[in-house]
Amino acid sequence: MSDLKTLAEALKNGTYSRVVFMVGAGISTGAGIPDFRSPGTGLYANLSKLNLPYAEAVFDIEYFRQSPKAFYTLAGELYPGKFLPTKFHYLIKLFEEKRLLRRVYTQNIDTLERIAGVGADYIVEAHGSFAANHCIDCDAELATELLKLDMEDELVDGIPVCRQCGGYVKPDIVFFGEGLPDRFYDLWEQDCKKTDLIIVAGTSLSVYPFAGLPAAVPRRTQRVLVNQERVGDFASSPRKVDILALRACDVIADELAELCGWADELVELIRK
Ligand code: OAD
Numbered sequence: 001m002s003d004l005k006t007l008a009e010a011l012k013n014g015t016y017s018r019v020v021f022m023v024g025a026g027i028s029t030g031a032g033i034p035d036f037r038s039p040g041t042g043l044y045a046n047l048s049k050l051n052l053p054y055a056e057a058v059f060d061i062e063y064f065r066q067s068p069k070a071f072y073t074l075a076g077e078l079y080p081g082k083f084l085p086t087k088f089h090y091l092i093k094l095f096e097e098k099r100l101l102r103r104v105y106t107q108n109i110d111t112l113e114r115i116a117g118v119g120a121d122y123i124v125e126a127h128g129s130f131a132a133n134h135c136i137d138c139d140a141e142l143a144t145e146l147l148k149l150d151m152e153d154e155l156v157d158g159i160p161v162c163r164q165c166g167g168y169v170k171p172d173i174v175f176f177g178e179g180l181p182d183r184f185y186d187l188w189e190q191d192c193k194k195t196d197l198i199i200v201a202g203t204s205l206s207v208y209p210f211a212g213l214p215a216a217v218p219r220r221t222q223r224v225l226v227n228q229e230r231v232g233d234f235a236s237s238p239r240k241v242d243i244l245a246l247r248a249c250d251v252i253a254d255e256l257a258e259l260c261g262w263a264d265e266l267v268e269l270i271r272k
Contacts, residue, residue, distance in 0.1 A: 003243040004252070007224060008259035011100065016197040016222070018102040021092050022213055026202020026227060028110050030086035030250045033078065037204050038228075043074070050074070061177040065136065068159045068168045072151060075171070076158070078110070079148075080130055085116035088201065088226075088249040090269045093117050094262060097269075103191050105184070107203060107210055109173050117269075126184045126210050128173040133160065137167030147171070180209065192216055199224045202249050205232025226252045 010016055025035035036043050044055035050070040057063040058070050093116045095101040105124045106113055111131065113123050133142045140162055147169060150160035160169040174180055198217055205211040214223060215233040224243040225234045234242055245252045257266040 004245055004255055005259055007222075007243055008256060010197075010222075011260055017100060018195050019095055019100045019197045019199065020102050020191055020195040021095075021104040021106075022198060022200045022203065022210070023088075023092075023104065023113075024107045024201070024203025024205075024210075026204075027086060027088045027249045028083070028108055028112055028202070030088070030248070031083045031110070031112060033083055033110055035202070035204075037206065047074070056176060059173070059175045061136070061175040064168070064170060064175060068170070069157065071170070072158050072160075075130075076151060079151075080109075080111045080115075083110060083112065085112040086250050087253040087266065087270065089113055089116035089118075090266055091253040091257060093269055094257070094266055096122060097265070098262075102195055103187060105188070105210070105213065107207065109171075117272075124181075124184055124187055126174070126180055128171070128181065130171040130173065133169050133171045135162035135165060135167045135169050138162060138165040140164040142169045188213065193218060195221055197222045197224065199226060200232075200234070201226040201252075203227070203231065204229075205234075 029035050034041055034043050039045060047055050047058060050058060050073055052058055052070055058074055064071055089112050092101065092104050092113060096118055101122055103122055103124060104113055104118060105126055107127045109127055109129050111129050133144060133147045134140065135142065142160060142162065147160045150156050151158050162169050195217065198214060198221060200214050211232055215237065217223065219239065222241065223239060224245065226245045226249055228246065228248065230244065230246065234244065257263045
């Protein structure tokens with residue numbers, strides 16, 4: 001708590017004006033979306049019905065080429081539209097309103113940052129999203145309405161197909177074996193040296209290149225970890241001044257807003 005107090009004081013007195021959030025599935029578990037790697041509750045521990053050779057195959061491009069069914073079974077459950085942002089998503093929006101936000105790098109494909117109202121210019125969806133879909137063979141785009149129709153269509157076994165070449169279509173989520181969007185690299189090159197505070201939240205920092213971001217910021221940049229557990233560079237190469245808030249993201253959102261005197265504004269944002 002005392003560390004959060006120091007952070008809140010610094011936020012209030014203007015020490016930080018260029019804040020970068022780096023987030024993962026743990027900021028959305030409060031919305032009812034499971035994370036990937038938490039033992040017992042994480043997605044990867046609960047995929048036995050999909051008969052995968054290994055859990056991460058569900059997001060592997062080579063496996064998808066052979067067996068797209070597993071991904072589409074999961075996509076039906078995770079498809080955006082039925083989940084609402086958490087307090088932590090609204091905390092990010094509040095940073096934007098306070099003109100403190102420089103960027104939010106998210107590994108999540110649930111688009112809850114957008115739904116919380118964070119401006120598109122601030123968001124980097126490092127692992128893509130369900131916003132658009134392309135054929136994995138000829139790269140033709142398939143409209144989301146058509147993708148959804150195919151997902152319901154038993155004639156194609158729930159697997160969307162390209163209207164141009166008949167290949168399988170996949171939402172623009174970055175699978176293992178695919179590159180991250182140019183926007184990720186372009187903006188990170190600018191942001192890396194220009195942020196004065198990074199808040200890493202709800203990620204196990206196990207998937208690269210995203211997992212390497214916290215280690216790449218200069219030593220003058222204050223680092224904060226909001227997570228159930230100590231992860232990545234915060235565990236392997238901790239810096240003396242790192243702030244660790246090892247509790248649930250939504251609890252920290254409340255505590256930080258309270259300490260900054262922003263609690264009413266956070267409630268108001270959620271109510272809107
Ligand atoms: P993980 O499931 O690997 O990590 C989630 C982290 O959040 C864990 O350290 C949890 O302890 C923590 N956590 C869970 N709920 C929390 C809560 N309410 N408050 C605080 N911490 C909480 O998820 P990611 O790191 O996001 O890739 O996974 C990275 C990538 O691996 C994903 O983007 C996905 C996956 O394969 C693709 O889909 C391409």
